[in-house]
Amino acid sequence: MAVAPSRVGRTRSSRSRPGARRRARPLSGSAFSLLLAGLSAAVLFSLLLATSLGPVTIPLSETGRIVLHHVVPGVVAVPQDPVGDQIIWEFRLPRALLGAVVGAGLAVVGVALQAAVRNPLADPYLLGVSSGASLGAVSVLVLGSSAVGGLSLSAGAFAGALLAMALVYLLARRRSRVTPLRLVLAGVALAYLFQALYSFLLIKSDPRSTVGILFWLLGSLGSAEWSDVQLPAGALVLGIGYLLLQARSLNSLLAGDETAVSLGVNINRFRVQLLVVTSLLVGVMVAVSGAIAFVGLIIPHMCRSAVGSDHRRLLPVAALVGAAFLVLVDLAARTVDEPSELPLTIVTAIFGVPFFIWLLRRHDRGREAMFG
Amino acid sequence: MRLAIEGVTVTLDATTILTDARLVVGRGEFVGLVGPNGSGKSTLLRTIYRALRPVLGAVRVGGDDVWDLSARESAQRTAVVVQESSADFDFEVVDVVAMGRNPHKGSFDRDTDRDERICLDALERVGMSELAERDFATLSGGEKQRVHVARAIAQGSRVLVLDEPTNHLDIRFQLDLLALVRSLGVTTIAAMHDLALAAAHCDRVYVLERGTVVGSGLPREVLTPELVARVFGVRLRDWTDPETGRTHLSFDRLAPEGAVPASGTGTTGTGTATTGMTRRMS
Numbered sequence: 203m204a205v206a207p208s209r210v211g212r213t214r215s216s217r218s219r220p221g222a223r224r225r226a227r228p229l230s231g232s233a234f235s236l237l238l239a240g241l242s243a244a245v246l247f248s249l250l251l252a253t254s255l256g257p258v259t260i261p262l263s264e265t266g267r268i269v270l271h272h273v274v275p276g277v278v279a280v281p282q283d284p285v286g287d288q289i290i291w292e293f294r295l296p297r298a299l300l301g302a303v304v305g306a307g308l309a310v311v312g313v314a315l316q317a318a319v320r321n322p323l324a325d326p327y328l329l330g331v332s333s334g335a336s337l338g339a340v341s342v343l344v345l346g347s348s349a350v351g352g353l354s355l356s357a358g359a360f361a362g363a364l365l366a367m368a369l370v371y372l373l374a375r376r377r378s379r380v381t382p383l384r385l386v387l388a389g390v391a392l393a394y395l396f397q398a399l400y401s402f403l404l405i406k407s408d409p410r411s412t413v414g415i416l417f418w419l420l421g422s423l424g425s426a427e428w429s430d431v432q433l434p435a436g437a438l439v440l441g442i443g444y445l446l447l448q449a450r451s452l453n454s455l456l457a458g459d460e461t462a463v464s465l466g467v468n469i470n471r472f473r474v475q476l477l478v479v480t481s482l483l484v485g486v487m488v489a490v491s492g493a494i495a496f497v498g499l500i501i502p503h504m505c506r507s508a509v510g511s512d513h514r515r516l517l518p519v520a521a522l523v524g525a526a527f528l529v530l531v532d533l534a535a536r537t538v539d540e541p542s543e544l545p546l547t548i549v550t551a552i553f554g555v556p557f558f559i560w561l562l563r564r565h566d567r568g569r570e571a572m573f574g
Numbered sequence: 575m576r577l578a579i580e581g582v583t584v585t586l587d588a589t590t591i592l593t594d595a596r597l598v599v600g601r602g603e604f605v606g607l608v609g610p611n612g613s614g615k616s617t618l619l620r621t622i623y624r625a626l627r628p629v630l631g632a633v634r635v636g637g638d639d640v641w642d643l644s645a646r647e648s649a650q651r652t653a654v655v656v657q658e659s660s661a662d663f664d665f666e667v668v669d670v671v672a673m674g675r676n677p678h679k680g681s682f683d684r685d686t687d688r689d690e691r692i693c694l695d696a697l698e699r700v701g702m703s704e705l706a707e708r709d710f711a712t713l714s715g716g717e718k719q720r721v722h723v724a725r726a727i728a729q730g731s732r733v734l735v736l737d738e739p740t741n742h743l744d745i746r747f748q749l750d751l752l753a754l755v756r757s758l759g760v761t762t763i764a765a766m767h768d769l770a771l772a773a774a775h776c777d778r779v780y781v782l783e784r785g786t787v788v789g790s791g792l793p794r795e796v797l798t799p800e801l802v803a804r805v806f807g808v809r810l811r812d813w814t815d816p817e818t819g820r821t822h823l824s825f826d827r828l829a830p831e832g833a834v835p836a837s838g839t840g841t842t843g844t845g846t847a848t849t850g851m852t853r854r855m856s
Contacts, residue, residue: 322663377587447681454673456665458658461722464623464735466649466677511663 234515241522245302248526252298252533253290257540260286269295297426298529300490303434304423305497305528306521307441307487309505311480312498313513313520314445317452318476319382325498326484329389332495333396334366335359335488336419340400343415344407355418356489363485366392367477380473381459420545421494423532430490437486442521444479448472449513456511495547496554497528503557575636575651575732575761576601577622582631584617584785591617592785594631599733599763604756606772606793607765609782610806615765616656618782619735622763623654635733649677653726655719656737665710670721671696674728696727700754715742723751727758736764740771769806770823773797781805803828 254265264283268290271278308326315324326332341350342358350358373388374380404415417424445452451472454462462469501524502516509515528546531553535544577599584592592614599605607615620626621633624640632639635651643651653674671693672685679685697703700720705713710721719742726734734755740748748768752775755762766772772779773793781789781796783805789796802810802825809826 316663450673450676450679450681453669454676456663457670457673458656460620460623460625460656460658461654461673463625463645464649464652464654464656465673465729466644466646468645506664510669511665512669 234509237509238518238522241519241526245522245526245529248529248533249295249298249302252301252529253294255533255537256289256294258286258289260290265290296428296431297423297532300426300431300434301423301529301532302525303431303438304487304491304494305501305524305526305531307434307438307483307524308494308497308528309501309520309524310438310442310445310517311483311487312502313505313516314452314476314480315498316502317455317513318473318480319385320456320458321382321386322503323499324386325496326480326488327393327493327495327498328386330366330370330391330393330396331363331389331481331484332488332493333393333400334369335363335485336493337396337400338362338365339418339488339492340403340415343411343418344403359489359492360485362396363481363488366396367481371474371477379470385473417545418492420547421492421550422535422543422545423491424536424543426490434486434490437483438521441479441483442517445517446514448475449517452513453511491546493547494528494550496550497524497531500550500554500557501527576634577733577761577763578634579618579621580632580634582618582621582628582633584614584621584626584628586617590785592621592628595782595785595787597763597780597787597790599761601761602759603777604762604764604775606776606779607763607782608767608769608772608779608797612784613782613805614785615782616737617785619654619656619737619763619765622733622735623652624648646677649729649731651731652733652735653729653731654735654737655722655726655739657741663711666706667702667708667710667713667721668693668697668706670710671725671728674725674730677729692730693724693728696724697721699727700724701750716744716747719743720747720751723754732760734758734760734762736762738767739764740766740768769797769802769810769825773823797823 250262250265250269253269254260254262260268260283264286267278268287271280271287272291312325315326315329316322318324319329321328336359338350338353338358338361339355341362342353342355347353353361370385370388370392371380373392374384376384400419404412407415451462451467454465454467455469455472457465459469502520505516505520505523509519531546531549535546535549538544577597579595579597582592582595583590595614595618597605597607597618607618609615617626621628622635622640624645627641632641634640635643635648640648640652672689674696675685675689675692694703694706697706700723702717702720702724705717705721710718713721719739723739736755739755740751743751748771752771755764756775764772764776766776776793778791779789779793779796780787781801788805789801797810799810802808806825807828809828810823811826812821812823814821
C-alpha cells in the first residue's frame with residue numbers, strides 16, 4: 203500500500219462534497235460590520251432606556267430631546283422640564299455611560315486574561331486583581347485615608363489592583379518565565395488572602411459603615427458623576443486599541459506556548475504586557491464602580507460562542523455586548539427593588555451562575571481539559 | 575534553506591540538557607532525530623525556533639543566528655508542529671490554519687483573499703478541506719495534528735520542525751503525513767520515536783543520547799544493532815520479506831544473560847513502514 207507523496211492530499215479530498223472549499227463565513231465581511239452596527243445600536247438604546255426609566259419615568263422621546271439638547275445645544279430647543287433635565291443630565295446619563303464603559307472594560311479584560319492564561323475560566327476575580335482592588339478600597343474605608351498614605355477610595359482600589367497583579371506575577375515567575383498554570387494558581391491563592399484580609403477589616407470596622415462597604419465590595423454605580431466617566435473612558439479606548447493591535451498574537455497564544463513562539467510571539471514579554479494593561483484597566487474600572495463579578499467571565503463566553511475566538515472579531519463584540527449588558531444590569535439593580543438599590547454583583551450573579559453551570563456542563567461533554 | 579546547529583549547549587536549572595550538539599540539515603533534506611525519552615530531542619528542537627536560548631553555540635537558519643533575527647523573522651523562516659494540547663476555545667479549523675499567516679502580517683494588516691486561498695490550499699494538501707469549518711476542539715488527535723501541519727504549510731516557511739509528528743496518528747496517516755511532509759520539499763528536522771519509521775523516511779538520522787549526538791548519517795549506517803542496543807537497550811534485527819524483498823527492522827528486548835532468546839520478532843508498527851526503506855536498501 204505504497205502511497206505516492208504527491209497524491210496524498212488529493213486521494214482524501216476527492217471524497218469531499220463539491221463546493222466544500224467555499225467558506226460560509228468570510229474572514230472579514232459585511233455581515234460582521236452589520237453585527238457591529240446592530241450591537242452599537244443596542245448599546246445606544248440601552249443607554250436611552252436606562253436614562254429614561256427610574257422612580258421618575260421620563261418618556262423616551264423627551265429623554266432623547268434632553269440628551270440631544272446638551273450634545274448639540276443650538277439645534278435642539280431647551281427642555282420644558284428643568285427637573286427632568288437635571289435627573290437625566292446630572293444623574294442618569296453619567297451613571298449609564300459609566301456602566302457602559304465599565305461593562306465594556308471588564309468584558310475585554312476577561313477576553314484578554316482568558317487568552318493570557320489560556321483558561322476559559324479566567325477573569326479579574328480568578329487572578330486576584332479584583333480582590334486586591336477590594337482590599338485597597340476597604341483599607342481606605344475602614345482605616346481612613348490618612349492611614350494608607352492619603353489615598354482616596356479610588357486611588358486605594360487602583361493601587362490594590364496593581365499591587366495584586368504585581369504579586370501574582372512575581373509568584374508565578376520561574377526562571378524568568380510565567381506559565382499560565384502558575385499564574386492561575388498564584389492568582390487564586392492571593393485572592394483568598396486578600397479576601398481574608400478585607401473580611402477581617404470589615405469585621406473590625408464600625409458596624410454602621412459595614413453596609414456601605416459591603417455595597418462597594420459588590421459593585422455599584424450609584425455615585426457616578428460626569429467627572430468619574432472621563433478617566434475610565436480614556437483607559438478603555440487605549441486598552442481596546444492596544445488589544446486590537448495585538449489580536450493576532452492573542453490568537454496565537456491560544457494555540458499553545460510553543461506554537462505561539464514559533465509564530466513569532468515573544469510570549470513572556472507579551473504576557474507581562476497583557477497583565478499590565480489588564481490590571482491598569484481593572485484598577486481604573488474598580489476604582490469607580492467597586493468590584494463587579496461575572497461580567498468579565500460571562501460576556502467573553504457568550505461572544506465566543508457567537509463569533510468564535512478570533513480576537514479581531516471577539517474584542518469589539520465583547521466590548522459592545524459588555525457595555526449594553528452592564529447598562530441594563532444597573533437599570534435592573536436600581537429599579538427592581540425601588541426605592542432601594544441592589545449591588546450589581548447580585549444582579550450579574552443571577553445571570554452569571556446559571557451560565558457558569560451551563561459552561562461547566564458543556565466542558566463535561568467530552569471536550570478538552572481546561573489547562574492546555 | 576539550510577539549518578545548522580553549531581556546538582549548542584543548553585542548561586536548565588544548572589542541569590546540562592544538551593552538550594555541544596552539532597547538526598546540519600541541508601536544503602530540502604529530511605533529517606530524523608532519534609533517541610530515548612529524555613535524551614534532549616525536544617530541547618534541541620526548541621533551540622531552533624527560539625523557545626530556548628543556548629548558553630553556548632549558535633543555531634543558524636539560512637545562515638543567520640536565530641537570535642540575530644526578530645521573533646517574527648524567525649517565524650517566517652521556521653514553522654513548527656509540536657505535541658501540544660491547545661485550549662478549549664472556539665476556533666474553526668480554518669482559523670487555526672490562518673494563524674500560520676500571522677508572522678507575515680503587521681498589526682494593521684487585514685487578511686487578504688490570497689491569505690484565505692493559502693489556508694484553504696494548505697487544508698487541501700493535508701486532506702482536511704471538508705472539515706474547514708468544523709470546531710477545532712471537536713477533532714480527533716490525528717485530525718488536529720493534520721490541521722497543525724496545514725497551519726505550518728500556510729506559514730510558508732522554508733524550514734520545518736516536527737516534534738513527534740506521528741504520535742496520535744493511525745498507521746495509515748503516519749505514512750501519509752511523512753510522505754506529505756517529504757513532498758513539501760522544505761528543510762525538515764523531525765524528532766521521531768519510531769525507529770523503523772525514521773529509518774524508512776529520513777534522508778539522514780541523528781542519534782541523541784543524554785544530550786549528546788552519538789551517531790549521524792544514513793539510517794542504515796547509523797542504526798546498527800550495536801548502537802541500538804547501547805542507546806535504546808533493545809535488540810535490533812533486520813530481515814527481508816521473502817515475498818516483497820523489502821527489509822524490515824524489528825526490535826526485541828535484550829535477552830538477559832543466559833536466558834533463552836525470545837522467539838517473536840515484535841514487529842508491531844514496523845510491518846508497513848517500509849516504503850522508503852525499500853528505495854534506500856535496493
